[in-house]
Amino acid sequence: MKISTRNSPTRRAAIVGSIGAAVLGTAGVAGTLRAPQASADALRGGADTASAPGAPAAANDTSFTLFEGRQSEEFECFRIPSLLTTPAGTTIAFVEGRRAFDGEDFCYDDGSIDIVMKRSSNGGTDWDPQEVILTGNPWGGTARATRGNPVPIVLTQGKNAGRIVLLTTWNQAGTRDKRIPFVMHSDDDGKTWSEAVSLEDQLKGGDGAPSDGWYATGPQHGIQMVHGEHAGRLVAGVNYEGGNGAIIVSDDDGTSWTQGQGIPGPKDVAHFSEVGVEETADGTLVAIGRLKDEGETSTSRSRAVARSTDGGKTFETATFETVADLKTTPGVQGALLNRDQFGGDAGDRLLYSAPTDTEKRMHLAVFASEDAGTSWSKAFDVVSVRAGYSDMTMLDDEVLGLLHEAGDEGGDARDRIDWHRITLP
Incomplete structure (x- = not known):
């Protein structure tokens, strides 16, 4: 059964640009204009663009x-x-909308x-008003609910x-005693959605x-x-009680799902979670999760990877293993993307934000790998100050869309969600 989405208005900003060789132009977006501080500084030509010291700077960010x-x-x-x-050229951004919660x-x-x-x-030049597409308790009643962790495919x-x-x-809002996965779908480019x-x-x-x-x-x-005997399979990363990560798969376009092998993070870390998955040119699935150690000396500035060559059923290693050259902030999600996804034929060029x-x-x-994630190097900094969770999509063969949690120097990385268009080298 199809249900129409309902609108929940918000005001939006409109300063549009790109990073790299091409500037893609500026267009108005309905609402109150607001430029993030880092972007405003860059536009004024200031010296401080809030990039990490010594990092390669991306032009025109x-x-x-x-x-x-x-x-x-x-x-x-x-x-x-x-x-x-989407194949029709629609870009869709999903987020959690969080209300104030008494006593928290x-x-x-x-x-x-x-x-x-x-x-x-x-x-991503202009955006429609925001819409709430999932809310409340799935079994009815007045109990408040946490509907979170959106994973679109x-x-x-x-x-x-x-x-x-x-x-x-x-x-149920206020408790983590039980968290249940749900699935829903849209067959009209996100205009309406099935029940979850x-x-x-x-x-x-x-x-x-x-x-x-x-x-x-x-x-x-x-x-x-898109490759091999499992072409057409839907896959996504999950993590769950006990510190394990896994790949879940669907072979009927998202109606039914099964879970592959679950394995823990590296043995020398205190916390492992939040798994992203991409496919490479030979049909291997690369899964990368976040790490966090305890104590003053931490290897958790790295990430952890596991690979599956059988469509997500099993992993090649007994645990996720540390990726030494993804030096990132401990204890925060990162996003994995196959740069060749827009062409519909996954290659070996991966990006990580x-x-x-x-x-x-x-x-x-944003880090880049030209060898299916075997090695990584920093490609460029994104103009930002506070920055948290993120995701990426290819808007065409050369232009990257990036969405991330953001804030100003004296603020919080959860103050807003910023959008970037980035022309890749």
């Missing part, structure tokens, strides 16, 4: 704020961005949270090509994740595989 809690009548803050670009701190993780989205039909092949499948999680259906019986208990406790999809986009400060969520950067 400008951006605009896409979601901002201070300009919302309904939500205290927005978090956990994810992105996709700002932007509470387990409060009353909705899934909110915005659509753009011109590559766009189908580029098969009888349902163009469909958008959206994975999310639910828990519980995947608890398919993905929790038995050989999957424990029935109770923590469960998280992504958070970042998932993919449809994450903040890079040694302690605070600051100084977002």
Whole structure:
């Protein structure tokens, strides 16, 4: 059954630009204009563009704020961005819209949270008003609910090509005793959505994740595989109670799901979570998660990787293993993207976005790998100050769309969600 989305207005900003050789132009967006401080400094030609010291600077980095809690009548803050670009050329941004929750701190993780989205039909230059597409308790009643961790997947092949499948999680607001994955879909480029259906019986208990406790999809986009015997399969990363990461898969365009092998993070880290997945040219799935150690000396500025050569059923290693050359901020999500995704034929050029400060969520950067994630180097810094979770999508063969949590020097990385168009070298 199809249900129409409902609108929840917000005011938006409009300073549009690109990083790299081409500036893609500026266009108005309805609403109150607001430039993030770092972008405003760059536009004025100031020396301080808020990049990490000694980092390669990206030219002409400008951006605009896409979601901002201070300009919302309904939500205290927005978090956990994810992105996709459809075959029709529509770019869709998904976030959590978080309300203030009695007795809890700002932007509470387990409060009353909705899934909110915005659509753009011109590559992120202009955006439609935000819409709430998932809210409340799935079983009715007045209990407040956390609807979070959006993981969108766009189908580029098969009888349902163009469909958008959206994975999310639910828990009762104020508790993490049980978190349940859900799935919904859109067959009209995100204009309307099906009802969200519980995947608890398919993905929790038995050989999957424990029935109770923590469960998280992504958070970042998932993919449809394009190579080998599993071409057409939908895949996404998850992590769950006990510190394990896994890949979940669907072979019927998102209706039913199964979980592959779950393995823990590296043995020498205290915390492992938040797994993103991409495919490479030989059909291998690369899964990368975040790390956090305890103590003064930490290897957790790196990330952790595991690979699957059988479509997500098993991993090649017994644990996720440290990626030494992804030096990033500990304890914060990063996003993995195959740069060749726009052409529909996954290659070996991967990108990874994450903040890079040694302690605070600051100084977002994009790393690049030309060898399917075997080695990485920093490609460029994204003009930003405070920076947290992020996601990326290819808008065409050369232009990257990037969405990330942001804030100013004296603020918080959860103050707003900023959008960038980046022309890649």
